Amino acid sequence: MSPSDAAAAPDREPAPQSAPAADAELARTADRALVAAARHSAGRTAAVLGCTLAGAAAALAEPAVLGHALDLLLRGDPAGPAWTLLCAAVIAADVALDAAAARLTVEVDGRSTARLRRLGLARLLGSFPHHAARSAPGETAARLTAHAAEAGKGPAAAAHAVAALLPPAGAAVALLLIDPWTALALLLGLPLLALLLRAFTRDTHTSVARYQQFQLDTAGRLAEAMAGARTIAAAGTAGRERARILSGLPELGTEGRRMWRVYGRTTARSATLMPLLLYAVLAVGGIRLAAGAIGVGELLAVLRYAALAAGVGAVPAALAAVVRSRAAARRTAALLTLPPLGHGRARLPDGGPGTLELRGVHVVRGGSTVLHDISLVIPGGTTAALVGRSGAGKSLLAAVAGRLTDPDRGLVLLDGVPLADLAAEELRRETGYAFDRPALVGDTVDAAIGLGPGPAPAPAAVRAAARAAGADPFVSRLPHGYATRLADTPLSGGEVQRLGLARAFCHAGRLLVLDDATSSLDTVTAREVERALAHEVRPGTRIVVAHRLSSAARADLVVWLDHGRVRAVGTHEELWRSHRGYREVFAAAEPATTPTAPRHPGAKEPSR
Numbered sequence: 001m002s003p004s005d006a007a008a009a010p011d012r013e014p015a016p017q018s019a020p021a022a023d024a025e026l027a028r029t030a031d032r033a034l035v036a037a038a039r040h041s042a043g044r045t046a047a048v049l050g051c052t053l054a055g056a057a058a059a060l061a062e063p064a065v066l067g068h069a070l071d072l073l074l075r076g077d078p079a080g081p082a083w084t085l086l087c088a089a090v091i092a093a094d095v096a097l098d099a100a101a102a103r104l105t106v107e108v109d110g111r112s113t114a115r116l117r118r119l120g121l122a123r124l125l126g127s128f129p130h131h132a133a134r135s136a137p138g139e140t141a142a143r144l145t146a147h148a149a150e151a152g153k154g155p156a157a158a159a160h161a162v163a164a165l166l167p168p169a170g171a172a173v174a175l176l177l178i179d180p181w182t183a184l185a186l187l188l189g190l191p192l193l194a195l196l197l198r199a200f201t202r203d204t205h206t207s208v209a210r211y212q213q214f215q216l217d218t219a220g221r222l223a224e225a226m227a228g229a230r231t232i233a234a235a236g237t238a239g240r241e242r243a244r245i246l247s248g249l250p251e252l253g254t255e256g257r258r259m260w261r262v263y264g265r266t267t268a269r270s271a272t273l274m275p276l277l278l279y280a281v282l283a284v285g286g287i288r289l290a291a292g293a294i295g296v297g298e299l300l301a302v303l304r305y306a307a308l309a310a311g312v313g314a315v316p317a318a319l320a321a322v323v324r325s326r327a328a329a330r331r332t333a334a335l336l337t338l339p340p341l342g343h344g345r346a347r348l349p350d351g352g353p354g355t356l357e358l359r360g361v362h363v364v365r366g367g368s369t370v371l372h373d374i375s376l377v378i379p380g381g382t383t384a385a386l387v388g389r390s391g392a393g394k395s396l397l398a399a400v401a402g403r404l405t406d407p408d409r410g411l412v413l414l415d416g417v418p419l420a421d422l423a424a425e426e427l428r429r430e431t432g433y434a435f436d437r438p439a440l441v442g443d444t445v446d447a448a449i450g451l452g453p454g455p456a457p458a459p460a461a462v463r464a465a466a467r468a469a470g471a472d473p474f475v476s477r478l479p480h481g482y483a484t485r486l487a488d489t490p491l492s493g494g495e496v497q498r499l500g501l502a503r504a505f506c507h508a509g510r511l512l513v514l515d516d517a518t519s520s521l522d523t524v525t526a527r528e529v530e531r532a533l534a535h536e537v538r539p540g541t542r543i544v545v546a547h548r549l550s551s552a553a554r555a556d557l558v559v560w561l562d563h564g565r566v567r568a569v570g571t572h573e574e575l576w577r578s579h580r581g582y583r584e585v586f587a588a589a590e591p592a593t594t595p596t597a598p599r600h601p602g603a604k605e606p607s608r
Contacts, residue, residue: 026337027326030326030329031326031329033116033151033333034112034325034326036115036119037111037116037152037155038112038154038155038158040111041111041112041115044104044107045156048104048105048108048155049159049162049163051098051100051101052159052163053162053163054093055093055098055101055163056166056167057166057170058090058093058094058097059094059167059308060167060308062087062304063171063174063308064174064301065083065086065087065090067299067300067301068297069084069086069087070296070300071295071296071298074296104156105156108156109149109152110152111152112152112154112155113149113152113153114152115152116148116329116332119335119336120144120148120332120335121335123336123338123340124140124335124338126341127338127339128404128405128406130405131339136219136223138218138219138220138221138222139219139220139223140335141219142215142331143216143332144335146215147212147216147332148332149328150325150328151332152325153321153325154322154325154329157321157325158325160321161315161318161321165315167308167309168308168309171305171306171308171309172187172309175281175305175306175309178298178302178305179285179288179294181284181288182281182306184284185277185280185283185284188280207255207258207259208259208323208324208327210255211256211259214251214252215252218246218249221244221247222245225241225245278306278307281302281309282303285303343420343424344418344420344421344423345423346417346418346421346426347417347426348414348415348426348510349417353379353381353510353540353541354380354381354414354415354430354510355378355379355380355414356377356401356412356413356414356511356541357376357377357411357412357413357416358374358376358377358410358411358412359375359410359412360374360409360411361374361400361407361409361412362374362407362410363400363407363564364408365396370564371396371397371565372564372565373409373410374410374565374566375566376559376566376569378557378559379541380415381539381540381541382542382557383534383541383542383555383556383557384541384543384544384555384556384557384558385551385552385555385558386545386561387558387559387582387585388561388562389585391563392561392563393561393563393564394545395515395516395545397559398513398543399515401431401513402431402543403420403422403431404433406420414430414511415510425453425454428453429452429454429509430509431509431512432508432509432511432512433513433514433515434497434501434513434515435500435515435516435517436516436517437493437496438497438500438503440496440500443486445475445478445483445484445499446462448486448503449462449465449466449471449502449503450506452503452506452507457506457507459482461506462502463482465502466482466499467532467536468501468533468536468537469498469499469502469532470501470521470525470528470532471502474495474498492520493520494525496520497520497521498529500517501517501518505533505536505537509540510540512537512540512541512543513542513543515545517545518530518548523548526550527550530554546558549586553572555572558572560575560579567581
């Protein structure tokens with residue numbers, strides 16, 4: 001995409017859809033995911049279908065072979081023993097095929113579940129963070145675990161549902177071939193059965209969908225409570241929180257009972273209807289036998305086929321499995337509808353200074369404009385502080401600067417190359433972040449510091465980054481130093497921040513964004529980190545979300561944001577001298593502080 005094309009691109013915030021349209025799109029996505037899962041195990045899924053259909057065919061052949069063998073034996077025909085052996089072979093094949101189908105079903109379920117989880121996880125991690133965070137962590141976990149497992153049963157369940165229809169339908173055809181009158185007795189009840197199954201499928205789908213939604217809501221509330229366990233304990237509100245988490249249980253119980261009522265009602269009606277039809281077939285068959293129209297063996301076949309036809313009552317269970325799978329697939333498919341983060345193939349020019357340019361950047365969140373047409377150039381090698389009151393858009397602008405989110409309109413360029421055109425590995429190698437509340441990912445401390453897009457850095461590089469971030473002293477005191485497991489390492493907020501800074505320093509490229517990354521550090525440590533950033537970390541452009549006056553004073557350039565707009569750009573001294581509103585940004589946090597710290601060694605103290 002060229003710069004001009006990108007600048008003219010329409011707003012990228014997805015347009016809101018009506019509820020029916022969104023539901024329809026989600027259903028289509030879920031069905032496509034199930035088809036993809038089936039294709040992933042196409043051979044095994046086909047084998048399940050083949051085994052179940054072959055087993056159904058064997059079950060259909062069994063009454064005819066058994067009845068014919070009985071007639072031959074009653075007549076003393078020499079072919080009787082051979083047909084008896086054939087009957088035994090058909091029964092053995094039926095049993096073996098059922099066993100094979102069961103074994104293959106487990107494999108298909110496991111592979112399909114794994115496929116859906118990989119697709120969901122890949123889309124979750126491959127989307128912009130603000131899209132991925134739309135669902136609560138508990139809901140996301142439920143979608144990737146319980147619901148993905150239920151959805152993964154879909155391909156095999158569909159094969160079993162198809163095969164479940166074959167014996168009743170084939171039995172009805174066989175009855176027609178043996179004796180049309182006995183078949184007529186059965187067929188008279190089939191329209192009632194069809195209406196019964198249709199109502200079951202409709203009612204079950206609604207109940208299952210609501211039941212799974214209540215499960216997601218409960219999981220989301222539980223995850224929120226676990227994340228805020230200390231606050232709940234300190235507030236003494238454990239009882240209220242427990243009640244809040246379990247507040248959905250009445251609705252969950254209602255929907256669960258409704259599902260079982262639907263299933264039980266359908267089963268009861270089927271259990272009433274099918275024996276009546278079976279007795280009707282038996283009565284007509286007895287009359288036909290007395291009239292000499294059919295033989296004893298044919299009567300036996302008629303009864304067996306009538307029993308197979310009565311097995312249509314098992315179809316609701318097979319359909320219920322498909323319905324549950326599709327409903328669960330819709331829950332998992334909510335992850336698949338997350339917009340993907342696309343990348344180009346461009347590379348940055350070698351030796352570029354890291355010049356960052358924003359052209360008409362416009363960002364919308366929830367239908368409201370958060371950043372308004374921001375145009376800005378930050379020269380390479382510059383440390384730029386983003387300053388503004390809470391909610392001014394500092395963190396969002398910092399996210400746009402390194403492409404943790406895309407602008408809905410406008411362009412962001414690094415050394416003249418649009419960020420959206422960069423290859424993924426190039427983007428993450430040259431743009432780095434440190435956050436106010438970093439998440440430490442890895443088994444050990446050194447793995448957490450070394451986490452990055454390329455090969456693991458050398459131990460010396462990890463230790464140097466930790467020293468620059470002020471983390472080396474406390475890491476060295478751990479039982480196993482840098483090899484200490486994170487799970488065995490109690491860390492304060494400041495220590496976690498220093499490890500996050502060390503990770504950013506270890507992989508610092510030409511652009512480094514510090515999003516309030518020193519907020520938990522004491523003033524002395526914060527200044528040591530700033531000095532290390534200036535002298536010990538790879539030179540490049542720095543974007544600093546600044547809340548401390550000292551951080552703004554030490555920056556080369558200050559970008560003052562106000563309600564999502566750039567109010568002014570200049571040095572800290574210039575803004576402090578000429579804008580009362582700028583001084584008021586720091587007044588609440590540091591009312592008695594004046595900008596006495598020089599921006600760089602040798603600079604004169606700024607004017608007051």
